[in-house]
Amino acid sequence: MEASGNRIAGLTGTPSPAAKSLAGRAQLTRDEFYQIMIAELSHQDPFEPMDNQKFLEQLASLQTLDVTGRLGDGIDKLLFQQRLSAASVLIGKQVMAADENGGTLSGRVERVRVQGQNIDLLLDSGKQVSFEKVLEIKQ
Numbered sequence: 001m002e003a004s005g006n007r008i009a010g011l012t013g014t015p016s017p018a019a020k021s022l023a024g025r026a027q028l029t030r031d032e033f034y035q036i037m038i039a040e041l042s043h044q045d046p047f048e049p050m051d052n053q054k055f056l057e058q059l060a061s062l063q064t065l066d067v068t069g070r071l072g073d074g075i076d077k078l079l080f081q082q083r084l085s086a087a088s089v090l091i092g093k094q095v096m097a098a099d100e101n102g103g104t105l106s107g108r109v110e111r112v113r114v115q116g117q118n119i120d121l122l123l124d125s126g127k128q129v130s131f132e133k134v135l136e137i138k139q
Helices: 017-026 030-042 052-088
Strands: 094-098 104-115 118-123 128-130 134-138
Touching (some): 094 128
Antiparallel strands (some): 094 134, 104 118
């Protein structure tokens, strides 16, 4: 996940393409939310300032949002490290995995390659397969 791409709001379930497009426009990143909050605070009427209680509630909301975002980022990193560790255990083992054509391929794992958030296994047959597509593992 990108640091500035963390989403605050979203849809659940499997949305239709139209709903996905609408959801993309309706979501705010943390940075966008902060910009809106700062603009709201800097443009408030000085003769009718926000009361202290409301201001403190908004600050608490910002802090909660920031902590939640950092927690989500940490969990994502932890899950990635867990997946990488699980993939590295497969080095030297025979695996069978789904290929792009709906079939299967098999081979002994020689190396693990990380490309962005993708973890690929490089097999002795010269083939490359996504770690997530492994169907069977043999000694």
